[in-house]
Amino acid sequence: xxxxxxxGQHIPGDSLIHRLDPRTKILSSIVLIVLLFVVKGFIGYxxxxxxxxxxxxxxxxxxxxxxxxxxxxxxxxxxxxxxxLFMTDGRIIFQIWFLKVTWEGLIRGLMMGTRLLLxxxxxxxxxxxxxxxxxxxxxxxxxxxxxxIGIPAHELAMMMTIALRFIPTLLEETEKxxxxxxxxxxxxxxxxxxxRAKSLIPLLVPLFVNAFRRADDLAIAxxxxxxxxxxxxxxxxxxxxxxxxxxxxxFVLAFALVVGAFF
Amino acid sequence: xxxxxxxxxxxxxxxxKAHGGEGLAALKDVNLDIFEGEFVAVLGHxxxxxxxxxxxxxxxxxxxxxxxxxxGLDTVDQEKVWEIxxxxxxxxxxxxxxxxxxxxxxxxxxxPENLGVxxxxxxxxxxxxxxxxxxxxxxLHSPHQLSGGQKQRVAIAGVISMxxxxxxxxxxxxxxxxxGRSEVMSTIHSLNREKGITVxxxxxxxxxxxxxxxxxxxxxxxxxxxxxxxxxFSQVELLRSLHLDVPQxxxxxxxLRKRGFEIPQGTLxxxxxxxxxxxxx
Amino acid sequence: xxxxxxxxxxxxxxxxPTNQAALRNVSLEIEDGEFVGLIGPxxxxxxxxxxxxxxxxxxxxxxxxxxGVDLTLKDTQLRLIxxxxxxxxxxxxxxxxxETVLEDVGFGPRNGGLSEExxxxxxxxxxxxxxxxxxxxxDQSPFELSGGQKRRVAIAGVLAMxxxxxxxxxxxxxxxxxGxxxxxxxxxxxxxxxGITVVLVTHSMEDVARFADRLIVMEQGTIALDGxxxxxxxxxxxxxxxxxxxxxITELMYxxxxxxxxxxxxxxxxxxxxxxxxRVMGWGCQK
Numbered sequence: 001x002x003x004x005x006x007x008g009q010h011i012p013g014d015s016l017i018h019r020l021d022p023r024t025k026i027l028s029s030i031v032l033i034v035l036l037f038v039v040k041g042f043i044g045y046x047x048x049x050x051x052x053x054x055x056x057x058x059x060x061x062x063x064x065x066x067x068x069x070x071x072x073x074x075x076x077x078x079x080x081x082x083x084x085l086f087m088t089d090g091r092i093i094f095q096i097w098f099l100k101v102t103w104e105g106l107i108r109g110l111m112m113g114t115r116l117l118l119x120x121x122x123x124x125x126x127x128x129x130x131x132x133x134x135x136x137x138x139x140x141x142x143x144x145x146x147x148x149i150g151i152p153a154h155e156l157a158m159m160m161t162i163a164l165r166f167i168p169t170l171l172e173e174t175e176k177x178x179x180x181x182x183x184x185x186x187x188x189x190x191x192x193x194x195x196r197a198k199s200l201i202p203l204l205v206p207l208f209v210n211a212f213r214r215a216d217d218l219a220i221a222x223x224x225x226x227x228x229x230x231x232x233x234x235x236x237x238x239x240x241x242x243x244x245x246x247x248x249x250x251f252v253l254a255f256a257l258v259v260g261a262f263f
Numbered sequence: 264x265x266x267x268x269x270x271x272x273x274x275x276x277x278x279x280k281a282h283g284g285e286g287l288a289a290l291k292d293v294n295l296d297i298f299e300g301e302f303v304a305v306l307g308h309x310x311x312x313x314x315x316x317x318x319x320x321x322x323x324x325x326x327x328x329x330x331x332x333x334x335g336l337d338t339v340d341q342e343k344v345w346e347i348x349x350x351x352x353x354x355x356x357x358x359x360x361x362x363x364x365x366x367x368x369x370x371x372x373x374x375p376e377n378l379g380v381x382x383x384x385x386x387x388x389x390x391x392x393x394x395x396x397x398x399x400x401x402x403l404h405s406p407h408q409l410s411g412g413q414k415q416r417v418a419i420a421g422v423i424s425m426x427x428x429x430x431x432x433x434x435x436x437x438x439x440x441x442x443g444r445s446e447v448m449s450t451i452h453s454l455n456r457e458k459g460i461t462v463x464x465x466x467x468x469x470x471x472x473x474x475x476x477x478x479x480x481x482x483x484x485x486x487x488x489x490x491x492x493x494x495x496f497s498q499v500e501l502l503r504s505l506h507l508d509v510p511q512x513x514x515x516x517x518x519l520r521k522r523g524f525e526i527p528q529g530t531l532x533x534x535x536x537x538x539x540x541x542x543x544x
Numbered sequence: 545x546x547x548x549x550x551x552x553x554x555x556x557x558x559x560x561p562t563n564q565a566a567l568r569n570v571s572l573e574i575e576d577g578e579f580v581g582l583i584g585p586x587x588x589x590x591x592x593x594x595x596x597x598x599x600x601x602x603x604x605x606x607x608x609x610x611x612g613v614d615l616t617l618k619d620t621q622l623r624l625i626x627x628x629x630x631x632x633x634x635x636x637x638x639x640x641x642x643e644t645v646l647e648d649v650g651f652g653p654r655n656g657g658l659s660e661e662x663x664x665x666x667x668x669x670x671x672x673x674x675x676x677x678x679x680x681x682x683d684q685s686p687f688e689l690s691g692g693q694k695r696r697v698a699i700a701g702v703l704a705m706x707x708x709x710x711x712x713x714x715x716x717x718x719x720x721x722x723g724x725x726x727x728x729x730x731x732x733x734x735x736x737x738x739g740i741t742v743v744l745v746t747h748s749m750e751d752v753a754r755f756a757d758r759l760i761v762m763e764q765g766t767i768a769l770d771g772x773x774x775x776x777x778x779x780x781x782x783x784x785x786x787x788x789x790x791x792x793i794t795e796l797m798y799x800x801x802x803x804x805x806x807x808x809x810x811x812x813x814x815x816x817x818x819x820x821x822x823r824v825m826g827w828g829c830q831k
Contacts, residue, residue, distance in 0.1 A: 133365045165365050168407040173638075179600050180639040183631040184701060185623050185655025202651065205641035209687065217360035224321055224353040225421065226345055226377035236372035236385050309691070309720045410586065437718050440586050441747050442787065467720040506722035511750070511793040511814050518818045524825075533796045540821065541803040 009069060009127045016244070017059040017129045022138030024245040025126050028252045032122045035256045036115050044263030045114045051255055052122050059129050069124040070117065077113055084109035136160040141239050154230030162218070170211070177206050267296035268429060268461055269320055269351075274329035276315055276484075289315040291484040293329070299428065302455045302462045304472040306495075307481035308506040313465045316481065317433045320463060321351040334428060349378060352422030356434045358414035359406070367393070367409075367417050368402040374425040385424075392420040395458070396450050412443025416450055423454065429461035430454070436468065444471070469496075469510050473531050480505065493529030512536050545611045545628065545708040545741070547574045547597050552606035554592060566592040567603070568765040574709070574743065579735050581752035581773070582745045584762030585787050590745050593762065594711050597743070598622070598629040611708075627656045630707030634714050636698030637691065645671075645689075645697055646682040652705040663704075670704035671697075673738075674730055692723055699727075703734070709741040710734065716751075728755065750791045753777075753812040761788065774810050793817050 012018075017025070032048075039045060056066055070077075090104030130138070140157035147153055178188065181202045188199050276290035289312050297303055307313040318324040319331050322338040331338040333347050352374075355361050364370040368389050375385045393399040396416040406414060415435055422430055432451065436444040448471055455462045464475065472478050478495040480488035482505045488495055496502070499509050499517045509517075516530035526539055554567040566589050574580055584590050595601040596608050599615045599622040608615040610625050630652075633639070642648025649667045658666070668678040674696035681689075686697050699715065712731065716724040732755055735742045746752060752759055752773055759776045761769035763786050769776045776783070777790040780798055789795065797809045797817060807824050811817050 133369075161365060162363060165363060165406060168405065169359055172407070176633065177639050179595070180631075180633045180636065181651075182600060183598055183626055183633070184652040184705065185626050186651075187623070187655070202639075202641045206639050209640075210638055214360050217355065217357055218363060220323065221353075221355055221361040222363060222373075224323060224348060224355075225374040225425065226348050227373070228345065228377070232379045233376050234379050234382060234385065235376060236369060236382065236389065238382055308722050442586065506720070508721040511791065511817075512796060514814045515793065515796070515817050515821075518814070519821065522818075522822060533792060533799055536796055537799045537803055540800060540825070541805050 009065075009124065010131045011061055011065060011128050012131070013060055013129065015058060015060040015129070017055060017125070019244070020129075020248055021239055021241055021245045022130050022134040023142055023239060024241070024248050025130055026135070026138050026142065027249065029123050029126045031252055031256050033119065035260050036119055036122075038260040039115075039263055041263060042111070042114075044259055045111070045118065047259050047263060048118055048122075049114075051259075052118060052125070055125055056121075059125060061125075061128055065128065066121060066124060069128075070120050073116070073120055077116055080116060081109040081113045084112055132164050133161070136164070137239055154233070158230075166214070170207070173210060174203065174207060177203055265298055268299045268334055269295075269297040269463075270330075270332045271295040271316075271319070272330045272332075274319065274326045274331060276319065276324060277327045278315075289484050290319070290326070293484070293486060295479065295486065297429075297461065297463060299461050300455075300459050302452070302474070302476045303464070303479060304475035304477070304492075305463065305465045305479045305481060306467065306469070306472055306507060308467060311481040311505075312484040313481050314433055315484075317353070317431050317463065317465050320429070320431050321353050322347050323353070349425050350427055351429045351431060352425055352427040354415065354418050354422055354430065354432045354435050356437045358411045358418065358438060361418045361421070362406040362414060365405055366402070367398065367404050367406070370406065370417060371421045371424050374421055378425060388424045388426070389420075392424040393417075395423060395454060396420045410443060411439045412446035415439065415443065415447050419447070419450060419454070423458075423460065427460070429463065431463040431465070433465045434467070435464075436466065436471065444468070448474075467507065469508055473510075480507070491529075492531060495529070496531060497528035545576050546609075547629070547709065548572070548607075548609040549596065549603075550607045550609075552596060552603040552608065554596070554601060554603050556592075565765050567596075570606075570765070570767060572760065572767060572770070574741065576708075577735075577739060577741055578758055579732075579742045579756050580744065581756035581759045582743055582762065583747070583749070583752060583759065583788065584768075587764075588762040589765040590762055591713065592765075594631065594713065594743065594745060597709070597711055598626050598631055600631075623655065627652070627705045628707055629709045629711065630702040630705055632699055632702050632710070632712045632715055634717050635695075636701075636715075637694035640686040640694060640698055642686055644683050645686050648686050649697060649701045649704050652701055656705060666704040666706065667700070670700035673703050673734060674700050675726070676700065692719070695719075695727075707740065709743065711743040711745075713745045714747065715744070716746075716748075731755070749777075749789055749794075753791045753794065761786070773812060777812075778809075 035048060039048060056063070085101055085105045086099050088102050088105035088108050090102035093101045093103055093106065095101070136157050140153050143151050143153035143156070186199060186202055188196070271293050274290055274293040275288070278287040278289050280287065293316065305313045305316060315324065319326060319338065320333065322344045325339050334350050336343040336347050338347060362370050363373055371389045371392050372385050375388055380388070390399065393402055396419050398413060398416050398420060401409065401413065409417065419430070430451070436447050439447065451462055451464065452474055454460045464471065466472065473492050475492055478490060478492050479486055480495060487505065488498060488501065496509055496513045499514060502509055510531065512533055513529065513531055516526045516536065520526045530536055530539065549570055549572050552567055552570045553565070555565045570593065582590050592601065596603060597610065602616055610629060613620060613625065615625065640648055642651065646667055649670055650663045653663045653666045671678045671681065676693065676696055686694060689697065715731065716727050719727065728751060731742060731744065734740045744756065756773055759771065759773045760767055761776060768786065769779060769782065777794050780790050783790060791812065793814055794809070794811055797807050797811045800807050801809055805824060807820050811820060
């Protein structure tokens with residue numbers, strides 16, 4: 001039941017996009033975000049949308065999964081649109097009572113909305129085609145040069161890895177504890193907010209206590225296997241840029257420069 | 264006379280008490296030699312000091328007095344601790360709380376990564392370690408998809424990928440079901456036999472001790488009995504007084520011997536008993 | 545007070561492609577006062593089955609009756625049922641949460657709506673059952689106790705509800721021989737003196753042989769064998785196919801018989817075996 005939860009939106013696959021180095025995808029996402037703020041008009045947005053559509057196609061991920069990521073943010077989209085629609089001054093299209101809808105507002109709203117939409121879909125492609133572990137490896141490798149200025153790349157990656165490793169385990173444990181307390185008459189569902197919050201104590205306390213115990217055990221086990229921080233550590237597989245990565249990055253940068261400069 | 268791989272000399276260990284005052288004496292005057300290639304089992308009830316003993320072998324704990332030498336290295340030597348931990352690997356009781364990575368192969372790679380082994384070499388060690396424990400086909404699985412016995416086998420693989428001379432297993436089967444227990448036991452026996460890895464197996468399960476070369480029984484921090492499984496098991500009364508159990512067959516053997524039957528000391532298995540009692544076919 | 549299941553089907557993830565039938569057409573009845581051993585390979589459905597006894601899980605089809613009450617009906621008061629059918633899960637000490645032992649052990653009775661006075665009474669009683677002293681422990685934090693004590697406190701937490709049925713999922717898991725003996729002896733006492741119906745999920749055939757008067761063996765979601773321990777052990781071949789065994793001493797008797805010694809194979813303990821072998825072979829002689 002809870003065991004089958006997939007972390008994040010990752011959908012496994014073997015497409016061109018899936019096989020790209022995670023760093024390529026992370027860097028491309030950053031370029032996309034910057035580009036979306038530089039682009040000035042609808043033609044620009046249209047071109048970016050085209051680019052994203054090509055990526056979606058290349059990833060073989062069904063459109064419905066891609067759009068699924070938009071749903072939770074629909075509220076913000078509508079809110080943005082409405083805000084701009086009613087709050088911008090300019091040539092009035094029509095008016096209901098004191099609410100004025102202006103031409104400028106409409107343009108503005110649609111542009112902001114489109115930007116947000118493209119942002120969501122674009123970055124979704126990152127999480128849809130890259131597993132959490134790959135993302136962690138990618139981020140760690142990208143941040144590695146940062147060690148000189150004090151960025152603890154290895155430690156961050158280690159923390160992320162352990163978190164990812166234990167999420168399913170902790171979910172299982174949560175279920176077990178819930179059942180054990182329910183077997184003693186605990187009720188996690190009825191009552192108002194305060195009552196429900198209180199009822200969580202028999203669930204949260206054991207979870208936390210057990211988590212600390214696990215951390216302790218794990219630390220000892222890691223030390224027994226020679227762990228003493230990131231110094232001198234090697235990796236099972238080092239991330240290596242392939243030709244496809246260089247080409248992909250090349251395309252992305254070229255595209256971004258052209259669209260950003262002229263549109 | 265061979266030099267032992269591991270030698271305890273007059274080892275005492277006292278757990279410091281949290282608020283001062285007298286600590287708990289967990290090891291008392293322990294003298295022990297373990298030779299390369301041996302399969303040594305350490306038996307004792309909870310609190311007998313067996314776990315504390317185990318943790319002294321890989322320098323997780325160091326003696327309050329006395330000395331522990333591992334392959335010529337003193338465990339007190341801070342500089343040598345990491346070398347000692349490469350030579351002596353340790354598997355713990357809780358299968359979950361030893362696996363640190365999101366896939367089996369990444370976890371087995373963890374030890375060699377810490378040692379700074381080059382990538383290609385790590386890859387080949389991961390493959391051979393997983394093969395040795397029979398988990399190669401699971402290399403891309405996540406830990407939570409595995410059974411307890413499988414997790415422990417992965418933990419064992421994670422230790423042997425560091426190419427140790429000795430593996431210490433601290434009650435590795437305590438949290439496993441019977442299938443898991445036999446998976447783990449057959450794995451460590453085959454590693455001992457086929458790869459010559461020295462095994463120090465801490466347990467309170469009597470049946471896991473039967474295949475060992477030597478059995479050490481602990482109580483109140485001391486070694487109270489030592490010998491082959493047969494020799495040790497023949498001391499049924501003593502074991503009982505130490506809150507340990509004997510296999511039902513051994514218990515029966517002792518009772519029948521007291522009644523005059525000619526049954527040799529320390530009969531251990533059903534088959535042996537059958538051979539003894541029944542006319543030869 | 546009995547528990548009855550009629551044609552229960554249950555699967556996790558129903559309606560998805562990974563649908564796995566965890567219980568398939570299970571019907572059984574557990575009578576008042578029985579001591580039932582529940583055995584089966586991992587994955588056979590034992591855990592799923594017992595969770596139907598107190599409504600933690602509801603069948604996809606079929607019925608569950610506890611003390612005549614149909615648990616499958618929507619408005620059944622499960623809270624009452626859970627006071628009557630107490631359940632101790634594996635490693636129960638992992639569920640401790642109270643600031644004091646009194647608070648933790650009193651959780652069950654409190655959820656049952658009892659008065660403070662009654663709660664203290666129940667806690668005192670429950671702790672005594674597991675060999676702990678209320679006066680010494682009541683204000684202590686359960687997290688500062690030893691491992692063995694923690695487990696007992698957790699079990700007391702279930703006993704404090706004064707259940708008529710006690711279901712225990714491997715209560716001796718992870719304990720050393722001395723610890724196992726103590727817990728099992730306490731459970732036996734609760735059954736014999738307290739008249740509590742006991743369902744013991746275990747992997748140990750030896751334990752079942754010593755304590756249970758009925759043994760249910762599960763396999764792949766169904767009940768494969770159901771009878772007295774001796775009846776079930778008589779099916780040694782079937783048990784072996786399932787990856788299960790019989791107590792070592794019983795196995796010995798079967799082997800001896802197979803090798804020509806005319807011994808009674810209805811043996812469950814070492815003492816019985818000793819007596820039987822002497823009977824057949826005479827004192828101190830050996831063929």
